[in-house]
Amino acid sequence: MIFSGGKGLLKENFMSSNETKVIRAACPHDCPDTCAMLVTIENGKAIKVEGASDHPTTNGFLCTKVNRYLERTYSEQRVLYPMKRVGEKGKGLFTRISWEEALDTIAIRFKAVADEFGPQSILPYSYAGTMGLVQSQSMDRRFFHKLGASLLDRTICASAGAAGYKMTIGASIGTDLERFDEAKLIVIWGSNPQTSNVHLMPKILEARRRGAKLIAIDPYRSLTAEKCQQHIALLPGTDGALALAMMHVIINENLIDADYINQYTLGFNLLKERVQEYPPARVATITGLSEETITNFAREYATAKPAVIRLNYGMQRHAGGGMAVRTIACLPALIGAWRDPAGGVLLSSSGTFSLNSNALERPDFIPSGTRMINMSAIGDALLGEWRLPDNSITPLDPPVKAIYVYNSNPVAIAPDSGKVKAGFAREDLFTVVHEIFQTDTADYADIVLPATTQLEQFDVHKAYGHLYVLANNPAIAPLGEAKPNSEVFRLLAARMGFDDPCFTESDEEIGAQAFNYDHERMQTIDFARLKESGWQRLNVPERYAPFAQGNFPTPSGKCEFFSEALAQQGMDPLPTYIPPRESVQTAPLIARKYPLAIISPPAHNFLNSTFANLPSFLRAEKEPFLEIHPDDAGARGVHSGDRVKIFNDRGAFTARARVSDKARSGVIVALSVWWKKLTDGTNANDVTSQGLTDLGAAATFYDVLVEVEKLH
Ligand SMILES: Nc1nc2c(c(=O)[nH]1)N[C@H]1C(S)=C(S)[C@@H](COP(=O)(O)OP(=O)(O)OC[C@H]3O[C@@H](n4cnc5c(=O)[nH]c(N)nc54)[C@H](O)[C@@H]3O)O[C@H]1N2
């Protein structure tokens, strides 16, 4: 039993005489909200999961998904013991084996593969199934670093935006979401918080009640856009151009904060010159908006005080996503919005935390010269083609001969599924999948290992939407023979003969080392008290305005309109517009065959592909839908309710058409990510591309052209 006596129990419940206890926990999912949870346990069973009401952003409620976390934990679909494959890869036929046999098989195969092809022929594949620091980036990293396995470039989600933001601001630090209720203008840009950041919504709606204007910038009228007074439906991937035109208006109409610019920014005169290339009339054509919309938006943005931008990852999944984020991140400094705690921009707060990655991950074990494989091009990599950050491809030598997947479901979520599936189907590839459920990816495994859920494991968390550190105390014993990630790597390390003391540390010992406690912003964090209270705020003021007096964590200490770092990478040092790779304007030859742009953002009741196998969430989402504008539907004889095929040269998937003006014409929307085996074996990633972004080498999920055809 991993239960640690009384730690993290709420005092009043701990003291009471009945069998009910309440445990302080943290939501593990990949979401900016990282909620503080309370788990009620009775006789060793979890009977209730709720949002902690004392946590300022969780505020006593959970999202539609995690509210039903018990359904996930106690699901009949759980993988509860190790298994080995007995049928063809991808068919999902397995037989139960013991942990001994499973671990021995893995260790023997890893040793054999490393002997024959070198350790770099082994590849870990993980992302954010859990975001806990112990279960997602500690013992696993130590193990693969010591093994000398290929490194994985974890680019599937946010690396373009992070890299772009860094070039302008210096680190992932932004406006405190708790101050959004004081803003007078909130721009929700490439972001759908009603679905993907629901704990921001009360703040936004409170601001609106107090008279603020809400503007959504999104090609699609999302659930959030529905709640805004204005919806600016631009063409996908054209956000950088829109921001440049806004700057054109703001600078030429002298709506700037000259004092802020003089003191705290770098390169204003060059920026002023650059934006002359982007008059609203030109950008109207690029973005598919009217000149008037752009000009009015720029004026409103510059004159509302304070104005804040909730920038999110939807707008960076395009060829120019990094530069677009960099460009938008210049806006607040131009108008001095950072002066106010409720002004500025929030992309991610993760850079506000200081992690002790050296202790967690032991990068000192990495043999020098170890290659890195981009997770967003895993299809190419498994087929022997190594896609480099500049999108060039060279043969991968040695090839990947063994892959260990955990915290991720690449067959469903990685782009260009046709290639991903072909790669995982290779008979000569040894595949381990450590999972809670028998996912599309697990069907291709040679060995499946059962994983614990968050209620069954210990962890500590930072966040990327708010400013609190959290602890997750285990609430129940592992179900069946499930084990946490950390424990499996501990056992494998022993079998591989890794004898460094770091390989026997307990989860709590690892958790205790997760943060740089001497860093200024971490000084309020105390590990022992954290486990008891469940959460602690970073050492930042209640009314945090990180850049009110400059202090940007850039090389110059200023907000960098001009970036020497970009110049050194051979890139444009000034904000510029990098258009989508696949669009009617920029790829007319492809567009002749495939004239519609498709985006596939998260469905409300799924979390990437997580929850997408459980009955109540499937009931809520019903079946894969395609939102299509009446003009586009009419031209193809498609009506609401028709089954349609969506296709391009990479592949095809099917969905049921919903004809409405929610998607602007020329753009179709397929909310995702569906499990392939629970539909017709396909999903939106059958048409997405492995092309990488300009900065951060990230996936370009929303930079895709397709055609739609009615199925009869
Ligand atoms: N319920 C739920 N919550 C989630 C997730 C989930 O799957 N389900 N996923 C989590 C994860 S991993 C992440 S990264 C975040 C993602 O959440 P967000 O960062 O909000 O990103 P998306 O939902 O991908 O896209 C947000 C909006 O951007 C729009 N968009 C697409 N292309 C463009 C464009 O070119 N320009 C502009 N301006 N808008 C565009 C989409 O239509 C969408 O409405 O949410 C997290 N939270």
Ligand SMILES: Nc1nc2c(c(=O)[nH]1)N[C@H]1C(S)=C(S)[C@@H](COP(=O)(O)OP(=O)(O)OC[C@H]3O[C@@H](n4cnc5c(=O)[nH]c(N)nc54)[C@H](O)[C@@H]3O)O[C@H]1N2
């Ligand atoms: N078409 C399209 N594709 C997308 C996106 C999109 O918007 N559209 N979004 C992209 C984005 S933003 C992201 S972040 C990625 C997300 O891609 P992934 O990070 O792969 O996310 P999930 O699909 O949620 O899969 C996570 C898996 O981890 C498992 N898991 C959870 N906890 C644990 C644990 O403790 N141990 C182990 N071993 N396993 C665990 C879960 O059961 C689940 O199957 O998908 C990307 N793919």
Ligand SMILES: [Mo]
């Ligand atoms: Mo993500």
